[in-house]
Amino acid sequence: MGRLLLNLRHVPDDEADDVREMLEAHDIDYYETPPNRWGITVGGIWVRDRERMAEAKALMAEYQARRREQALAEREERRRAGELDTVGSFLRRQPLRVLAAIGATAFIVYLMLLPFFSLAGD
Incomplete structure (x- = not known):
């Protein structure tokens, strides 16, 4: 029975391809399990x-x-x-989206605190 080297959840295709190539280059026998139909395992x-x-x-750590150094x-x-992207550049590019998100968040917080406000009024 094999041992898991890489869980493919949130792994980009290029990284998975690189790992496959690395294992093949070092003649390490591996197999791959596909994701299941309901998304429980990937x-x-x-x-x-x-x-x-x-x-x-060891090869995977290297x-x-x-990959980390390249990304940095x-x-x-x-x-x-x-x-x-910075917060300021995102705000300048999509101000309505930011305001809608802030408004939705404030409304949800208000709904969550509404029972406590009604208790204080009694």
């Missing part, structure tokens, strides 16, 4: 050989460290170019 990548699991985990570098580049 599938995973499993290593068949328990003895190779430590090697697969891959994730490289891309984010820093976008920040320097002024392309990174």
Whole structure:
């Protein structure tokens, strides 16, 4: 029986493809389980050989460290170019959406506190 290497929940396709290629490049036998029909499980990548699991985990740690560094570098580049979203830029771009969200939140909080206000009036 295999051991789970990567749960595919919220994993982008390019990352899952990279992991498959990495395992194939190092001749680590793996299999993949598909997501189920009702969305309870989303599938995973499993290593068949328990003895190779430590090697697969080490490769995965190296891959994730490289991917993290790449993502941080891309984010820093976008920040320097002024392309990174901030609260102010989002507010300027979609003021009605922000005001609607604030209004909806205030209304929900009011409804939640309404029983306490009626108790104080009695």
